[in-house]
Amino acid sequence: MRPDPEGLLPATEPVTLIDSDGAPVTPARAVVPSTPDLVAALGAMITARRFNDQAYALVRQGRLAVYPSSHGQEACQVAAAQVLSDGDWLFPTYRDTAAVVARGVDPGQTLTLLSGEWHHGWDVAAHRVAPLTTPLATQLPHAVGVAHAARLRGEDTVVLALCGDGGTSEGDFHEALNFAAVLHAPVVFLVQNNTFAISVPLSRQTAAPSLAHKGAGYGIPGERVDGNDVAALLAVLGEAVAAARTGGGPRLVEAHTYRMQAHTNADDATRYRDADEVAAWSRRDPVERLRTFLTRRGDVDEARLAAFADDAERMAATLREELATDHRHDPSELFEHVYATPTPQLREQLALLRDEAARDTPAGEASATATTAGGAR
């Protein structure tokens, strides 16, 4: 039987459990997560914020080619990782490095794409985290495929796929939702509506009442949540993941949040948004909100907060150290993984590069390195 469209539509107001002053919202419209879950989320968000700050500094030092910041979106990032079990999958975009870190990937490996060392840094299967995707929404059909395969293989795996508000306009987004619904695949789509797609505000992106409404057209329940309230996110996403795991099919969750910094270091956000808007959103800071809530309830004390800050600082120090190293690249890296078996043409080209490198390497230094290739003739 076809679902009742009413049941697929989101509530008029996004779910909030903790308001921007850090006070509980009553009556609660969802089950408030447990204290240990919230404390863990706070620790992860403090780390996520520190990670963002450190990455920004690394861009300025020329250690990262580019960094798409998720400062202000830490609640979404952390909740996306925290609601998943070890066997579940996460499909991130370029903006979701903090979610990947929260999932347990080494922060340095998380930044491999952005440092320009290689296109990708971590063990995909071990972490069950797909590579960061840059072409918008193109990862979403993959997420559906992984989820569908899991069901065919008899696993109770759930896939959580991330995308931005702008990405919802791409054809791949719509095809993914439709497939997910038709296949009844265990996928949760989390749209981080951070209000802008580079310079384009949501009003120029869609005329729909909300992005969560888009689910209904495909037969997927849509929900809206305050994206700066990690408690609400954990509740809504947790429920969606549980439903998907027990055969309830896909869900679409729209989180309302804000990107506090420019799109990337290469972007000038002052061209398209004003300081008042940014200031208004800074008063809804997701990290502060939870810190206030938990401190007031006596669930965290100064010592605990200091411990979180220390952990974050240690992570940042390790990250700085990892990225300070200039790696030596062997030309063969370029050819290693183009095909399972290199073609004769690629073997020929590798020989050419080795030859060039050998000519350029001073006598006695046998190894062919990128830093010396293409030097003096």
Place this chain on the structure above:
Amino acid sequence: MNEKLTMAQALNRALRDAMAADGTVSVFGEDVGRLGGVFRITDGLTAEFGEARCFDTPLAEAGIVGVAVGMAMNGMRPVVEMQFDAFAYPAFEQITSHVAKMRNRTRGQVALPMVIRVPYAGGIGGVEHHSDSSEAYFAHTPGLHVLTPSDPADAYGLLRAAIASDDPVVFLEPKKLYFGADEVDLDLPVAPIGRAVVRRPGTDATLIAYGPSVPVALDAAAAASAEGRSLQVVDVRSLQPFDDETVCRAVRSTGRAVVVAEAPGFVSVASEIAARVTERCWDALVAPVRRVTGLDIPYPPPKLEHLHLPDVDRVLDAVDDLRWETV
């Protein structure tokens, strides 16, 4: 009227002048409005011509190109921006199945005077998907014109010509050349599509290049002249239509040729050029035509891109191989 402009400014001027001259020219795409495009090529157009003529679209390349097709069918001259090379791929279906074929399918009833601008190719330290050389896909598709300028003056002239063309044009903008400045004579008549140009005279061998590889070829020619060898440099500018006449005249005058392009060489525009030159200039050639291209690999990460891209040394090595001992 001569002005010193960067290629980015020259493109911006071309759009402005075309919009001022023809009310049916309309510019749209991702972030082209208030932001002026991520490379600022459309800077100020919304302010000058209004939201109806230069506007931000939803983020959907297939939609952008598909809507442009419809607008062109109904009397407009749309100029759309694909934000980066690899982000034009979602629109590939529209470009190859419709943009390229509408005139032919309708036996000439429906023309599509539209321009698809694509910032393309590498050398800017961009991460994955920001440095693709996609020219072969487009040049391989009958029905499309494919242009790529290598300096500000050509950027201006060719974009004006592209907008004026009654056929659809894929306009590839080498992004590593966006911010190099040069003198531009804005009063020159619009250059016709389909003409190559000799950028540097020379007598010993001809380097044939286009877009981002033209400066590499010019640098190689300068270096060769220090070594006592005179290299001619031809800038193809228009990949489709291709100017066999200018290219062959140049190759015949030297008897030796090297094609320089940064796209992977296998089944490439460089292959096509080498084959055409061989077929047409066989009697004048003293050595096989050489190609210096990118490697046959997915575009590498920034720290390794220098190993992929043709550089002066590779070009000169290829020139050295042109059987100098036989004459």
